[in-house]
Each structure stands twice: as C-alpha cells, then as structure tokens.
Amino acid sequence: MKLSLEVKAIIIGSIAGLTAVGIPFASGGMLQPKAASMSGATEGILVPAPGTQAREGYTLFQLNCAHCHGSDARGDEGPDLHGITRSAASISTLIRNGRKGEMPKFRDKLNDSQIKALVAFIKSMGD
Numbered sequence: 001m002k003l004s005l006e007v008k009a010i011i012i013g014s015i016a017g018l019t020a021v022g023i024p025f026a027s028g029g030m031l032q033p034k035a036a037s038m039s040g041a042t043e044g045i046l047v048p049a050p051g052t053q054a055r056e057g058y059t060l061f062q063l064n065c066a067h068c069h070g071s072d073a074r075g076d077e078g079p080d081l082h083g084i085t086r087s088a089a090s091i092s093t094l095i096r097n098g099r100k101g102e103m104p105k106f107r108d109k110l111n112d113s114q115i116k117a118l119v120a121f122i123k124s125m126g127d
C-alpha cells in the first residue's frame with residue numbers, strides 16, 4: 001500500500017514535470033534562439049523575422065559560423081560579414097568549399113537549402 005502510493009506520487013510528479021517542460025516546447029520556445037544569445041552577444045545584429053529563409057540562416061550561422069565571425073557577424077577570427085559585395089554564388093561556393101588554412105568547408109555538413117539560407121542571411125545584413 002505504502003509502495004503503491006509512492007509510485008503514484010512519482011507518476012504524478014513526473015507528469016507535472018513533463019507538463020512544465022512541455023509548455024515552452026508547445027509554444028515554439030525551442031524554435032527561438034536562446035534568450036541568452038539574444039542579449040549581449042548578438043547586440044548590434046538585426047535578427048531576421050521568424051519563418052523566413054534569412055532567419056533559418058541566422059540560426060545556422062549561430063551554430064556553425066559565429067565562433068569565427070562573431071555572433072553579431074562583426075568579425076572575430078574571420079572577417080565582418082556586413083555589407084559584403086560578393087555575389088550569392090560566390091558566397092555559397094566559399095561556404096561549400098571553405099578556404100584552405102582560413103575557413104573550413106561545409107559541403108559535408110550543410111545541404112544546399114541550408115547554404116542558401118545562410119547566403120540569404122548574409123545578404124540580409126546591411127552595413
């Protein structure tokens with residue numbers, strides 16, 4: 001009897017826990033960039049509107065590129081990517097193939113539509 005009450009309490013407890021975790025998931029919380037990366041680190045960058053190709057690119061950028069180009073894309077180890085004049089084709093070739101000794105290649109890691117999204121994001125940034 002005592003045991004089954006405990007078991008019940010554990011079950012109820014974990015349902016409550018799951019519900020609490022489930023709320024941010026259900027409200028799309030997981031699709032938004034982390035709150036921490038929205039403040040401070042990404043200050044000075046215009047985050048593209050949710051649901052756009054540029055927004056997907058922004059998210060991919062934070063995951064794959066920000067550690068070199070800065071989370072605000074203002075440059076760190078790699079150059080500032082604001083206002084670059086290269087063509088979309090040239091940017092995607094560079095992302096695909098990288099540059100020896102400078103930048104890794106991403107063709108094995110990112111698919112064409114992800115690379116397109118990154119280009120859209122880079123092109124969406126002003127100066």
Ligand code: HEC
Pocket residue numbers: 061064065066067068069077078079080081084086091094095099102103104106118122
């Ligand atoms: C290991 C660090 C590193 C990573 C990771 C990295 N880059 Fe770079 N990137 C560089 C460096 C260094 C250069 C400059 C290369 C040169 O000029 O020869 C560069 C150059 C560029 C350029 C050309 C800039 C210009 O003005 O012509 C673009 C565009 C670019 N990176 C985009 C990206 C994107 C998008 C990603 C993520 C998918 C990425 N980079 C990941 C280091 C990095």
